[in-house]
Amino acid sequence: MSSERLLVRAATLADGTRADLLVEGGRIAERGTGLSAGGATVVDADGLLALPGLVDLHTHLREPGFEQSETVLTGSRAAAAGGYTAVFPMANVMPVADSAGVVEQVMTLGDAAGFVRVQPIGAVTQGLEGKRLSEIGAMADSRAHVRVFSDDGKCVHDSLLMRRALEYVKTFGGVIAQHAQDPRLTENAQMNESALSSELGLAGWPAVAEESIIARDVLLAEHVGSRLHICHLSTAGSVDVVRWAKARGIAVTAEVTPHHLLLTEELVRGYDARYKVNPPLRREEDVLAVREGLADGTIDIVATDHAPHPLEAKDCEWDHAAFGMVGLESALSVVQEAVVETGLLSWQDVARVMSTAPATIGRLHGFGHELLAGAPAEFTLYDPSARSRFTVDRLAGKSVNSPYLDVTLPGAVAWTVHDGYATVRDGIVADSEDVARRARAAKESAHG
DSSP: OSSOOEEEEEEETSSOOOOEEEEEEEEEEEEEESSSOOEEEEETTOOEEEEOEEEEEEEETTTOOEEEOOOHHHHHHHHHHHHHEEEOOOOOOOOSSSSHHHHHHHHHHHHHOOSSSOOOOOBGGGOOOOSSBBBBHHHHHTOOOOOEEETTSOOOEEEHHHHHHHHHHHHHEEEEEEEEOOOOTTTTTEEEHHHHHHTTTTTOOOHHHHHHHHHHHHHHHHHOOEEEOOEEEEEEEHHHHHHHHHTTTOEEEEEEEEHHHHOOGGGGHHHHHHOOOOSSOOHHOOOOOOHHHHTTTSSOOOOOBBBOHHHHHTTSOGGGOOOOOOOTTTTHHHHHHITTTTOOOOOHHHIIIIIIHHHHHTTTTTTSSSOTTTSSOOOEEEEEEEEEEGGGGGGGGSSSOOOTTOOOOEEEEEEEETTTTEETTEEEOOOOOHHHHHHHHHHHHOOO
Protein backbone atom coordinates (compact mmCIF):
# COMPACT_ATOMS: atom_id res chain seq x y z
CA MET A 1 0.00 0.00 0.00
CA SER A 2 1.36 3.43 -0.94
CA SER A 3 -0.94 5.52 1.21
CA GLU A 4 -1.65 5.15 4.89
CA ARG A 5 -4.91 5.33 6.75
CA LEU A 6 -4.34 8.20 9.12
CA LEU A 7 -6.78 9.73 11.55
CA VAL A 8 -5.57 13.17 12.57
CA ARG A 9 -7.49 14.21 15.66
CA ALA A 10 -8.18 17.75 16.93
CA ALA A 11 -5.85 19.63 14.60
CA THR A 12 -6.08 23.41 14.46
CA LEU A 13 -6.57 24.57 10.89
CA ALA A 14 -5.04 27.75 9.49
CA ASP A 15 -8.28 29.67 10.11
CA GLY A 16 -8.25 28.69 13.79
CA THR A 17 -11.02 26.07 13.66
CA ARG A 18 -10.40 22.55 14.96
CA ALA A 19 -11.10 19.41 12.99
CA ASP A 20 -10.31 15.74 12.54
CA LEU A 21 -8.90 14.61 9.20
CA LEU A 22 -9.23 11.07 7.91
CA VAL A 23 -6.64 10.23 5.27
CA GLU A 24 -6.94 7.24 2.98
CA GLY A 25 -6.26 6.50 -0.66
CA GLY A 26 -3.95 9.48 -0.91
CA ARG A 27 -6.73 11.95 -0.13
CA ILE A 28 -8.54 13.53 2.78
CA ALA A 29 -11.50 11.17 2.90
CA GLU A 30 -13.34 13.03 5.66
CA ARG A 31 -13.08 16.21 7.64
CA GLY A 32 -15.15 16.75 10.75
CA THR A 33 -15.21 16.22 14.49
CA GLY A 34 -15.34 13.00 16.45
CA LEU A 35 -14.30 10.93 13.45
CA SER A 36 -13.33 7.29 13.91
CA ALA A 37 -11.71 4.76 11.63
CA GLY A 38 -10.81 1.22 12.55
CA GLY A 39 -7.27 0.24 11.68
CA ALA A 40 -6.12 3.79 11.04
CA THR A 41 -2.99 5.22 12.62
CA VAL A 42 -4.24 7.82 15.08
CA VAL A 43 -2.32 11.08 15.26
CA ASP A 44 -3.00 13.23 18.31
CA ALA A 45 -2.83 16.72 16.81
CA ASP A 46 -4.06 18.63 19.84
CA GLY A 47 -1.99 21.83 19.89
CA LEU A 48 -0.73 21.30 16.33
CA LEU A 49 -1.45 23.46 13.30
CA ALA A 50 -2.56 21.65 10.14
CA LEU A 51 -1.25 23.63 7.18
CA PRO A 52 -1.44 22.72 3.50
CA GLY A 53 1.84 21.13 2.45
CA LEU A 54 4.42 23.86 1.89
CA VAL A 55 5.52 24.60 -1.68
CA ASP A 56 8.96 26.07 -2.38
CA LEU A 57 9.17 27.89 -5.71
CA HIS A 58 12.93 28.38 -5.42
CA THR A 59 15.31 25.68 -4.26
CA HIS A 60 18.58 24.11 -5.35
CA LEU A 61 18.91 20.32 -5.34
CA ARG A 62 22.31 20.37 -7.14
CA GLU A 63 21.76 17.08 -9.04
CA PRO A 64 22.95 16.34 -11.66
CA GLY A 65 26.52 17.54 -11.43
CA PHE A 66 27.04 18.79 -7.89
CA GLU A 67 26.10 15.79 -5.78
CA GLN A 68 28.81 16.62 -3.24
CA SER A 69 26.54 19.47 -2.10
CA GLU A 70 23.09 17.89 -2.38
CA THR A 71 21.13 15.31 -4.34
CA VAL A 72 17.48 15.18 -5.30
CA LEU A 73 17.00 12.57 -2.57
CA THR A 74 18.81 14.44 0.22
CA GLY A 75 17.25 17.76 -0.76
CA SER A 76 13.82 16.12 -0.82
CA ARG A 77 14.43 14.82 2.71
CA ALA A 78 15.40 18.33 3.82
CA ALA A 79 12.20 19.67 2.27
CA ALA A 80 10.03 17.11 4.03
CA ALA A 81 11.73 17.91 7.33
CA GLY A 82 10.69 21.54 6.84
CA GLY A 83 7.05 20.70 6.11
CA TYR A 84 7.28 20.89 2.31
CA THR A 85 5.45 18.56 -0.04
CA ALA A 86 6.57 20.18 -3.31
CA VAL A 87 9.71 21.99 -4.46
CA PHE A 88 10.81 23.68 -7.68
CA PRO A 89 14.55 23.05 -8.21
CA MET A 90 16.48 25.65 -10.17
CA ALA A 91 18.20 24.93 -13.47
CA ASN A 92 21.83 25.67 -12.51
CA VAL A 93 22.96 22.05 -12.46
CA MET A 94 25.44 20.28 -14.76
CA PRO A 95 24.37 19.66 -17.44
CA VAL A 96 22.15 22.73 -17.18
CA ALA A 97 18.42 22.02 -17.14
CA ASP A 98 17.95 23.67 -20.53
CA SER A 99 16.46 20.69 -22.38
CA ALA A 100 13.59 18.25 -22.03
CA GLY A 101 15.99 15.42 -21.23
CA VAL A 102 17.51 17.08 -18.17
CA VAL A 103 14.25 18.34 -16.63
CA GLU A 104 12.72 14.89 -17.10
CA GLN A 105 15.76 13.32 -15.42
CA VAL A 106 15.35 15.61 -12.40
CA MET A 107 11.63 14.87 -12.18
CA THR A 108 12.29 11.11 -12.40
CA LEU A 109 14.77 11.33 -9.53
CA GLY A 110 12.20 13.21 -7.47
CA ASP A 111 9.47 10.68 -8.24
CA ALA A 112 11.77 7.84 -7.20
CA ALA A 113 12.75 9.54 -3.93
CA GLY A 114 9.09 10.07 -3.05
CA PHE A 115 9.47 12.65 -0.28
CA VAL A 116 8.03 15.61 -2.21
CA ARG A 117 6.81 16.51 -5.67
CA VAL A 118 9.89 17.71 -7.55
CA GLN A 119 8.77 20.11 -10.29
CA PRO A 120 11.79 21.26 -12.31
CA ILE A 121 12.45 24.83 -13.40
CA GLY A 122 13.91 25.17 -16.89
CA ALA A 123 16.72 27.50 -17.90
CA VAL A 124 15.84 30.62 -19.88
CA THR A 125 19.05 30.52 -21.92
CA GLN A 126 21.24 27.72 -23.21
CA GLY A 127 23.87 26.83 -20.63
CA LEU A 128 22.81 29.87 -18.56
CA GLU A 129 25.09 31.84 -20.88
CA GLY A 130 22.59 34.61 -21.67
CA LYS A 131 23.13 34.32 -25.42
CA ARG A 132 20.38 32.13 -26.92
CA LEU A 133 17.04 30.92 -25.60
CA SER A 134 16.95 27.37 -24.29
CA GLU A 135 14.55 24.65 -25.47
CA ILE A 136 11.65 26.37 -23.72
CA GLY A 137 8.91 24.84 -25.83
CA ALA A 138 10.31 21.32 -25.57
CA MET A 139 10.56 21.59 -21.77
CA ALA A 140 7.01 22.94 -21.59
CA ASP A 141 5.71 20.02 -23.67
CA SER A 142 7.79 17.38 -21.88
CA ARG A 143 6.62 15.00 -19.18
CA ALA A 144 7.97 17.54 -16.68
CA HIS A 145 5.41 20.08 -17.98
CA VAL A 146 7.72 22.99 -17.09
CA ARG A 147 5.99 26.32 -16.51
CA VAL A 148 8.69 28.28 -14.64
CA PHE A 149 11.91 29.31 -16.37
CA SER A 150 14.91 30.97 -14.72
CA ASP A 151 18.64 31.46 -15.11
CA ASP A 152 18.82 31.90 -11.32
CA GLY A 153 22.36 32.46 -10.19
CA LYS A 154 22.67 34.69 -13.24
CA CYS A 155 20.56 37.56 -14.49
CA VAL A 156 19.02 37.52 -17.96
CA HIS A 157 20.72 40.84 -18.62
CA ASP A 158 20.14 41.22 -22.36
CA SER A 159 16.91 43.23 -22.74
CA LEU A 160 16.01 41.80 -26.14
CA LEU A 161 16.57 38.24 -24.97
CA MET A 162 14.42 38.90 -21.90
CA ARG A 163 11.66 40.29 -24.08
CA ARG A 164 11.75 37.23 -26.34
CA ALA A 165 11.62 34.90 -23.34
CA LEU A 166 8.59 36.71 -21.95
CA GLU A 167 6.88 36.51 -25.35
CA TYR A 168 7.63 32.80 -25.66
CA VAL A 169 6.28 31.71 -22.26
CA LYS A 170 3.16 33.84 -22.74
CA THR A 171 1.99 31.38 -25.42
CA PHE A 172 1.46 28.60 -22.84
CA GLY A 173 0.95 30.53 -19.60
CA GLY A 174 4.50 30.17 -18.34
CA VAL A 175 6.49 32.62 -16.25
CA ILE A 176 10.04 33.96 -16.28
CA ALA A 177 11.59 34.05 -12.80
CA GLN A 178 14.29 36.70 -12.91
CA HIS A 179 17.45 36.80 -10.79
CA ALA A 180 17.58 40.60 -10.55
CA GLN A 181 21.27 41.46 -10.45
CA ASP A 182 22.94 43.83 -12.87
CA PRO A 183 26.28 42.07 -13.49
CA ARG A 184 28.21 45.26 -14.22
CA LEU A 185 27.12 46.90 -10.98
CA THR A 186 28.06 43.86 -8.89
CA GLU A 187 31.47 42.84 -10.24
CA ASN A 188 33.45 41.26 -7.38
CA ALA A 189 30.74 42.36 -4.92
CA GLN A 190 30.91 40.63 -1.53
CA MET A 191 28.20 42.19 0.65
CA ASN A 192 25.59 44.95 0.74
CA GLU A 193 27.05 48.31 -0.29
CA SER A 194 26.92 50.53 2.80
CA ALA A 195 29.01 52.24 5.40
CA LEU A 196 29.61 48.79 6.88
CA SER A 197 31.05 47.39 3.65
CA SER A 198 33.54 50.27 3.60
CA GLU A 199 34.38 49.66 7.24
CA LEU A 200 34.96 45.95 6.64
CA GLY A 201 36.88 46.46 3.41
CA LEU A 202 34.49 44.32 1.36
CA ALA A 203 33.36 45.26 -2.14
CA GLY A 204 29.81 46.59 -2.01
CA TRP A 205 26.70 45.25 -3.73
CA PRO A 206 24.42 48.25 -4.34
CA ALA A 207 20.66 48.03 -3.97
CA VAL A 208 20.25 49.70 -7.37
CA ALA A 209 21.77 46.63 -9.03
CA GLU A 210 18.62 44.75 -8.05
CA GLU A 211 16.11 47.56 -8.37
CA SER A 212 17.15 48.64 -11.87
CA ILE A 213 16.65 45.16 -13.32
CA ILE A 214 13.24 44.83 -11.67
CA ALA A 215 12.22 48.23 -13.06
CA ARG A 216 13.28 47.27 -16.57
CA ASP A 217 11.61 43.88 -16.43
CA VAL A 218 8.24 44.99 -15.12
CA LEU A 219 8.09 47.42 -18.05
CA LEU A 220 9.03 44.64 -20.47
CA ALA A 221 6.36 42.40 -18.94
CA GLU A 222 3.80 45.19 -19.34
CA HIS A 223 4.82 45.74 -22.98
CA VAL A 224 4.59 42.04 -23.82
CA GLY A 225 1.60 41.26 -21.61
CA SER A 226 3.37 38.31 -20.00
CA ARG A 227 3.94 37.01 -16.48
CA LEU A 228 7.12 37.95 -14.59
CA HIS A 229 8.30 36.64 -11.23
CA ILE A 230 11.03 38.34 -9.20
CA CYS A 231 13.33 35.99 -7.29
CA HIS A 232 14.61 36.75 -3.77
CA LEU A 233 13.66 40.43 -3.58
CA SER A 234 15.74 42.05 -0.86
CA THR A 235 15.58 45.86 -0.78
CA ALA A 236 13.11 48.56 0.19
CA GLY A 237 13.47 50.08 -3.26
CA SER A 238 12.57 46.76 -4.90
CA VAL A 239 9.40 46.62 -2.82
CA ASP A 240 8.51 50.11 -4.05
CA VAL A 241 9.05 49.17 -7.70
CA VAL A 242 6.93 46.01 -7.46
CA ARG A 243 4.22 47.89 -5.56
CA TRP A 244 4.14 50.50 -8.35
CA ALA A 245 4.02 47.81 -11.03
CA LYS A 246 1.12 46.00 -9.38
CA ALA A 247 -0.81 49.25 -9.00
CA ARG A 248 -0.31 49.72 -12.74
CA GLY A 249 -1.79 46.28 -13.43
CA ILE A 250 1.41 44.55 -14.53
CA ALA A 251 1.39 40.76 -14.11
CA VAL A 252 4.35 40.60 -11.72
CA THR A 253 4.81 38.43 -8.65
CA ALA A 254 7.69 38.45 -6.18
CA GLU A 255 9.27 36.32 -3.51
CA VAL A 256 11.30 36.98 -0.38
CA THR A 257 13.50 34.48 1.41
CA PRO A 258 13.23 33.70 5.12
CA HIS A 259 16.74 35.02 5.71
CA HIS A 260 15.94 38.39 4.15
CA LEU A 261 12.96 38.62 6.51
CA LEU A 262 15.15 38.18 9.59
CA LEU A 263 18.89 38.68 9.13
CA THR A 264 20.80 41.91 8.48
CA GLU A 265 24.21 42.92 7.16
CA GLU A 266 25.45 43.39 10.73
CA LEU A 267 26.07 39.63 10.86
CA VAL A 268 28.86 40.05 8.30
CA ARG A 269 31.05 41.76 10.92
CA GLY A 270 32.47 38.42 12.04
CA TYR A 271 33.38 37.41 8.45
CA ASP A 272 31.49 34.13 9.00
CA ALA A 273 30.85 32.91 5.44
CA ARG A 274 27.58 31.25 6.46
CA TYR A 275 26.15 34.76 6.09
CA LYS A 276 27.46 35.23 2.55
CA VAL A 277 24.47 35.02 0.25
CA ASN A 278 23.16 36.29 -3.10
CA PRO A 279 21.52 38.79 -2.88
CA PRO A 280 23.39 39.88 0.22
CA LEU A 281 21.94 40.48 3.66
CA ARG A 282 20.72 44.05 3.66
CA ARG A 283 20.09 46.89 6.16
CA GLU A 284 17.57 46.75 8.99
CA GLU A 285 15.45 49.20 6.97
CA ASP A 286 15.31 46.73 4.10
CA VAL A 287 14.30 43.87 6.40
CA LEU A 288 11.42 45.94 7.78
CA ALA A 289 10.39 46.99 4.25
CA VAL A 290 10.25 43.44 2.88
CA ARG A 291 8.26 42.34 5.92
CA GLU A 292 5.75 45.10 5.22
CA GLY A 293 5.76 44.19 1.54
CA LEU A 294 4.89 40.61 2.38
CA ALA A 295 2.19 41.73 4.80
CA ASP A 296 0.47 44.07 2.33
CA GLY A 297 0.63 41.63 -0.61
CA THR A 298 3.27 43.43 -2.65
CA ILE A 299 5.46 40.36 -2.15
CA ASP A 300 3.44 37.24 -2.96
CA ILE A 301 5.38 34.36 -1.47
CA VAL A 302 8.20 33.16 0.74
CA ALA A 303 10.72 30.95 -1.09
CA THR A 304 13.79 29.45 0.55
CA ASP A 305 16.54 29.72 -2.08
CA HIS A 306 17.92 26.62 -0.30
CA ALA A 307 21.55 26.64 -1.50
CA PRO A 308 23.66 23.78 -0.12
CA HIS A 309 27.46 23.79 -0.34
CA PRO A 310 30.18 21.42 0.85
CA LEU A 311 32.01 22.39 4.04
CA GLU A 312 35.17 23.58 2.28
CA ALA A 313 33.15 26.10 0.21
CA LYS A 314 32.13 27.92 3.39
CA ASP A 315 34.92 27.15 5.87
CA CYS A 316 37.37 29.55 4.21
CA GLU A 317 38.12 33.25 3.79
CA TRP A 318 35.08 35.38 3.05
CA ASP A 319 36.30 36.50 -0.39
CA HIS A 320 36.73 32.90 -1.54
CA ALA A 321 33.56 31.46 0.00
CA ALA A 322 30.53 30.44 -2.04
CA PHE A 323 27.29 32.41 -1.89
CA GLY A 324 24.27 30.68 -0.35
CA MET A 325 22.53 29.19 2.68
CA VAL A 326 20.48 26.08 3.31
CA GLY A 327 16.96 26.97 4.35
CA LEU A 328 14.34 24.28 3.80
CA GLU A 329 14.40 22.87 7.32
CA SER A 330 14.25 26.25 9.07
CA ALA A 331 11.93 28.27 6.82
CA LEU A 332 8.66 27.86 8.70
CA SER A 333 10.31 28.65 12.04
CA VAL A 334 11.96 31.78 10.66
CA VAL A 335 8.69 32.96 9.11
CA GLN A 336 6.96 32.42 12.45
CA GLU A 337 9.56 34.54 14.23
CA ALA A 338 9.82 37.29 11.60
CA VAL A 339 6.21 37.91 10.62
CA VAL A 340 3.80 35.83 12.73
CA GLU A 341 5.11 36.65 16.19
CA THR A 342 5.49 40.29 15.14
CA GLY A 343 1.79 40.36 14.23
CA LEU A 344 2.25 41.04 10.52
CA LEU A 345 0.87 37.71 9.23
CA SER A 346 -1.73 35.24 10.47
CA TRP A 347 -1.40 31.50 9.98
CA GLN A 348 -3.91 31.79 7.14
CA ASP A 349 -1.50 34.25 5.54
CA VAL A 350 1.36 31.81 6.06
CA ALA A 351 -0.63 29.08 4.29
CA ARG A 352 -1.13 31.47 1.40
CA VAL A 353 2.44 32.73 1.01
CA MET A 354 4.14 29.37 1.63
CA SER A 355 1.71 27.00 -0.11
CA THR A 356 -1.26 28.30 -2.08
CA ALA A 357 0.39 31.23 -3.87
CA PRO A 358 3.62 29.45 -4.89
CA ALA A 359 1.59 26.53 -6.27
CA THR A 360 -0.54 29.00 -8.23
CA ILE A 361 2.44 30.91 -9.63
CA GLY A 362 4.12 27.66 -10.63
CA ARG A 363 0.90 26.22 -12.12
CA LEU A 364 1.31 23.18 -9.89
CA HIS A 365 -1.99 21.34 -9.62
CA GLY A 366 -2.92 19.24 -6.59
CA PHE A 367 -0.97 21.37 -4.11
CA GLY A 368 -1.73 24.40 -1.95
CA HIS A 369 -5.35 23.38 -1.42
CA GLU A 370 -7.45 24.00 1.65
CA LEU A 371 -7.68 20.86 3.77
CA LEU A 372 -11.18 19.78 2.74
CA ALA A 373 -12.75 16.36 2.17
CA GLY A 374 -11.70 15.10 -1.25
CA ALA A 375 -8.55 17.19 -1.43
CA PRO A 376 -5.15 15.53 -1.99
CA ALA A 377 -3.52 14.55 1.31
CA GLU A 378 -0.69 17.08 1.21
CA PHE A 379 -0.22 18.76 4.58
CA THR A 380 2.06 19.40 7.51
CA LEU A 381 1.34 19.32 11.24
CA TYR A 382 3.31 22.03 13.01
CA ASP A 383 3.81 22.83 16.67
CA PRO A 384 4.01 26.65 16.97
CA SER A 385 4.49 26.50 20.74
CA ALA A 386 7.80 24.64 20.56
CA ARG A 387 11.03 26.58 20.96
CA SER A 388 14.48 25.09 20.68
CA ARG A 389 18.05 25.66 19.62
CA PHE A 390 18.54 24.97 15.92
CA THR A 391 21.31 22.37 15.62
CA VAL A 392 22.94 20.29 12.90
CA ASP A 393 20.71 17.32 13.73
CA ARG A 394 17.76 19.38 12.43
CA LEU A 395 19.35 19.36 8.96
CA ALA A 396 18.21 16.43 6.82
CA GLY A 397 20.18 17.31 3.67
CA LYS A 398 23.86 16.88 2.85
CA SER A 399 25.12 20.36 3.70
CA VAL A 400 25.30 22.27 6.98
CA ASN A 401 25.70 25.87 5.78
CA SER A 402 22.77 27.16 7.83
CA PRO A 403 22.90 30.69 9.28
CA TYR A 404 20.72 29.56 12.20
CA LEU A 405 23.00 27.01 13.88
CA ASP A 406 22.85 27.47 17.65
CA VAL A 407 20.08 30.08 17.27
CA THR A 408 16.88 29.53 19.27
CA LEU A 409 13.88 29.43 16.93
CA PRO A 410 10.18 28.84 17.47
CA GLY A 411 8.14 25.96 16.12
CA ALA A 412 8.72 22.39 15.03
CA VAL A 413 7.39 20.24 12.22
CA ALA A 414 5.74 17.17 13.77
CA TRP A 415 4.33 15.43 10.69
CA THR A 416 4.57 15.92 6.94
CA VAL A 417 2.15 13.98 4.74
CA HIS A 418 2.74 13.71 0.99
CA ASP A 419 0.53 11.76 -1.39
CA GLY A 420 -1.26 10.29 1.62
CA TYR A 421 1.77 8.86 3.44
CA ALA A 422 3.98 10.28 6.16
CA THR A 423 7.41 11.54 5.17
CA VAL A 424 7.96 12.97 8.67
CA ARG A 425 6.46 11.22 11.68
CA ASP A 426 6.69 12.64 15.21
CA GLY A 427 9.46 14.96 14.06
CA ILE A 428 11.56 12.19 12.51
CA VAL A 429 12.16 12.00 8.75
CA ALA A 430 10.95 8.66 7.39
CA ASP A 431 13.27 5.95 6.11
CA SER A 432 14.28 6.64 2.49
CA GLU A 433 13.70 3.09 1.29
CA ASP A 434 10.25 2.94 2.86
CA VAL A 435 9.27 6.25 1.27
CA ALA A 436 10.62 5.15 -2.12
CA ARG A 437 8.61 1.94 -1.86
CA ARG A 438 5.43 3.88 -1.09
CA ALA A 439 6.14 6.23 -4.00
CA ARG A 440 6.51 3.29 -6.41
CA ALA A 441 3.28 1.76 -5.15
CA ALA A 442 1.46 5.07 -5.52
CA LYS A 443 2.63 5.38 -9.12
CA GLU A 444 1.54 1.83 -9.91
CA SER A 445 -1.84 2.46 -8.29
CA ALA A 446 -2.30 5.69 -10.27
CA HIS A 447 -1.70 3.79 -13.51
CA GLY A 448 -4.25 1.16 -12.53
